[in-house]
Amino acid sequence: MEDKGVFSFSTCWNIKRHTIGSEMVREIRELGFRRVELNYNVTQEMLTTIEPMIERGEIGISSVHNTFPHVPDPDYGTDSVLLGFGEEDKRQRAIELLVRSAEYTQRYGGEAVVVHPGEVPFPNDISKELEQIYNGQGRDSEAYRSKWAELMERRETYSAGYVQKIIESLDEVCNLAVSRGLNVRFGIETRSRPQQIPTLAEAKTIIKALKGAPVGIWYDTGHAIMMDRLGLYDSVREMEGLMEDIVGVHIHETLGLSDHWCPYVNSKDMEFYDAYLPIIERAQVKVYELKAACQPEEIDESHSLLAAKLAARGQA
Template sequence: MSTSWNVYKHHSSKAMLEEIVALGFKWIELSHGIDAHMVTEISEFVQRGRVRISSLHNFYPVPRERNDLSLLQFTSCREDQRRWAVSFTQRTIDHAARLGASCVVLHFGNVGGLRSYRRLRQLALQGKLYTKEFARAKIREILCRERWSAPLKERAVDCLLQLGDYAGAKGVRLGIENRKAYEEFPSERELLALLEKLSHPTFGYWHNFGHSQVKEHLTLVNHKEWLERVGSRAVGSHVRDVQGLDDDNLPPFSGTIDYPRLVPLLPKDCIFVLDLKGFSRSGAIRASVKRWKNMFLSQETSGGESRSSAR
């Protein structure tokens, strides 16, 4: 389970981790939002064998020197911001190696000034999803976004080439996560091209079920077809559910995502991390995990590396 669920509830990392452990989780992802003062206590908690760390979300911890994460983007037009992004990602990789985590989840950045997701979502909420107005707006946003594709990819590749060998030497994979907002990098087309361009065993795909489902609701992607294309390259995933276009951090099986159809498209050694927000109640979380285990663990062994181990 990800600490995204309760990181903002606690000043003490010990209390944060104990609350997750009390739900029965033995594996935890350390999400963004963790401050530097929490790191030592987390390390001590892990060293005592109370929990194991599956993955870290970049950046860990939140950089004191650059606490505005919008200024730490691999796709930034400013070289100094890209340099800082690489440096702080290397620090995250160092922490991952020390904590025994197998993967770091990466975000890249966006096209400044574009608000494609907001515009298309507003039209959809007005009941215009299958209208000519929406179709024209979607085409307009796609064409505008595509103009930026080449420079964004060039900057991202330059940064990632500095990280591949660094992470590989420490036994840490780097998962490139799909994004919800169309103005963010990479799009689905760019993500596949990025993996091909890098051609490095350190890099893999990190699938966010909620993000793909929201994009499906906006007619930007077919969730199942996308996983059929990229699923074999997945190293991990964020598990959440979606109701319409507003809630994409619900417990699984409480929304519209067809997990029985989608989960088999991911590798057996894929990491599954429950990624929720604080409004999810403990009872609902336990119920969804129980259903997950009944649905998937009955088909496989329940070992720590099982495809269906909801962490």
């Protein structure tokens, strides 16, 4: 496998196949990656065998994904209100966990923390309902329009309050990080469910409110494509005004509403993903975040295509 250079690779690809952290990381090394992103399912136990590899320089860490190491409590999982909690004790716990993720990032020589800021909670799993209607009847159906209107009504009613809480929490996180001598950036990630925060407009609001703080956007290309298809925002045009604030990217393509596929290779479309190359180019940290179904030879081919396209842009 060719050396993948500055590109990093998320442990989400193979974490379910391993219980020993060093074996998981070695498998990624065999793909040609010198750096990894440690995702939120990496446990404290796994770190006991990964940390010696980091210390010996066998692997570099680009980033960690909050909350890190793994926290089994769903209140602090990837799909929760997290930094937007109204209950102060829960919000403070979420803040401490994010600062802890940043401490691990710095200890391992990483550059950034991937942050899921929060969501507008719904009593029902509206994203699953929307996905079923989208796949069964299509986005132009009356059922879809009706369900989407229900989502947007609640989202527009409550999102501003949650965004404000998230801003307050990130401000506290950054102040704590500075007081502890941490020099890492926080990337608020584009999410995979339409009730989740931020939209690209909300990302602009959050970043502008925290101007001067080490907070920017973590642009997950596959998630953004999904939200574009569902109708939440324009994943390319609405990046205007955010290009200077990209901390990192998650590189993967979406087939329909199924994400974490190898760009170009699994879709067999050699042009669609090109729209996201300027965003990947601008990102400080570039991480492939692929699903277990992606085969090593597909990952290699996908990277070769992506790298060639980026090189051609640089020469143009």
